[in-house]
Amino acid sequence: MKIPFVNLGKQYLNLKGEILSKFDEISKKGEYILGSELEKFESEFSKFCETKYSVGLGNGSDGLTFSLLYFNIKKGDEVLIPVNSFVATAWTVANVGAKPVFIDVSDDYNMDTESIEKNINSKTKAIIPVHLTGNISKIDKILNIAKKYNLKTIEDSAQAIGAKYNNKKAGSFGNVASFSLHPLKNLHVSGDGGIITTNNKNIYRFMKKVRNHGLKNRDELEFWGYNSRLDNIQAAIGRIKLKYINRWNNRFRKIASYYSKELKDIVTTPIINEKSTPVFHRYIIQSKYRDKLKNFLFNKGIDTRINYPIPLHLHKASKYLNYKKGDFPNAEQQSKNILSLPIYNELSDNQVDYVVKSVKEFYKYL
Numbered sequence: 001m002k003i004p005f006v007n008l009g010k011q012y013l014n015l016k017g018e019i020l021s022k023f024d025e026i027s028k029k030g031e032y033i034l035g036s037e038l039e040k041f042e043s044e045f046s047k048f049c050e051t052k053y054s055v056g057l058g059n060g061s062d063g064l065t066f067s068l069l070y071f072n073i074k075k076g077d078e079v080l081i082p083v084n085s086f087v088a089t090a091w092t093v094a095n096v097g098a099k100p101v102f103i104d105v106s107d108d109y110n111m112d113t114e115s116i117e118k119n120i121n122s123k124t125k126a127i128i129p130v131h132l133t134g135n136i137s138k139i140d141k142i143l144n145i146a147k148k149y150n151l152k153t154i155e156d157s158a159q160a161i162g163a164k165y166n167n168k169k170a171g172s173f174g175n176v177a178s179f180s181l182h183p184l185k186n187l188h189v190s191g192d193g194g195i196i197t198t199n200n201k202n203i204y205r206f207m208k209k210v211r212n213h214g215l216k217n218r219d220e221l222e223f224w225g226y227n228s229r230l231d232n233i234q235a236a237i238g239r240i241k242l243k244y245i246n247r248w249n250n251r252f253r254k255i256a257s258y259y260s261k262e263l264k265d266i267v268t269t270p271i272i273n274e275k276s277t278p279v280f281h282r283y284i285i286q287s288k289y290r291d292k293l294k295n296f297l298f299n300k301g302i303d304t305r306i307n308y309p310i311p312l313h314l315h316k317a318s319k320y321l322n323y324k325k326g327d328f329p330n331a332e333q334q335s336k337n338i339l340s341l342p343i344y345n346e347l348s349d350n351q352v353d354y355v356v357k358s359v360k361e362f363y364k365y366l
């Protein structure tokens with residue numbers, strides 16, 4: 001049996017009729033940029049996330065960058081981020097000239113809330129909790145700390161569409177949140193894409209301008225902005241998929257709970273806070289035989305990944321920040337043991353069973 005890590009082609013084939021007919025409709029009108037599909041997607045997306053506003057962008061990284069720009073975060077400022085994330089969380093901070101200050105993670109792979117306060121000083125301006133794997137960070141504690149020290153909270157919800165904490169949706173907690181619509185995300189478009197959510201009208205207005213060069217209308221430029229609009233065709237694809245996302249996320253949860261039930265005695269399975277309802281963008285196990293297990297599964301036709309093999313402070317790009325090996329023991333330890341198993345809506349029960357049996361087989365003959 002062959003089990004790819006993701007199967008984007010299969011999802012496309014399931015939705016091909018709907019996608020191609022929208023493509024045809026939009027192409028005939030020639031309504032490619034800032035069209036009605038984008039407006040509808042934005043209003044449906046904010047309804048889904050239970051926020052007042054959303055604004056479609058070229059990618060999720062720009063959502064983080066633009067949020068930092070809105071808060072005028074710049075050289076001399078510091079921003080707190082978890083040390084285990086996709087690199088985009090860190091480079092957006094560096095990109096506006098500020099210093100990324102890393103925080104170790106706890107056993108749920110998210111920012112360790114106990115380590116936050118000792119990293120706050122007069123230069124600290126914002127905190128970016130990342131809801132890694134679609135499991136919301138301990139956001140109640142983070143918001144309390146942000147309030148106490150007057151910090152802005154920018155949720156990196158790139159992996160967390162539909163995830164909940166205390167029954168509230170990802171993207172509805174911080175001052176602003178950024179989602180990625182990249183093809184590896186639970187809800188994705190056919191290429192790059194992103195969208196921010198906020199309840200703040202001024203942030204909403206800023207985002208609409210900054211994504212469109214800084215123009216306040218067709219002819220008048222208010223400030224130097226960027227070109228980062230979500231294409232109308234991509235928004236239409238997002239709208240089609242938004243209809244299915246709850247069903248897909250339930251399938252992710254079902255597969256995850258089956259993996260956990262079957263594997264909990266032989267590997268470390270995901271630890272979920274009781275207030276959190278995750279969407280399992282990734283299903284990560286830990287094994288001290290990780291590399292051997294990865295290889296064994298590969299030879300069985302099962303593709304796995306490591307999210308992420310290098311904690312942010314150990315990348316060459318982070319060298320100037322003067323961190324060293326040993327500074328973040330949890331993230332460093334996890335990076336040696338973590339392995340992401342395939343998880344997506346299109347995985348069949350037989351395939352899920354095959355993954356479970358193969359992991360068990362590895363441990364039997366170890």
Ligand SMILES: Cc1ncc(COP(=O)(O)O)c(C=O)c1O
Nearest residue numbers: 059060061086088158180181182
């Ligand atoms: C945690 C996290 N933050 C930010 C991003 C950046 O999103 P994008 O690739 O859409 O720019 C991603 C995904 O790629 C991500 O996983």
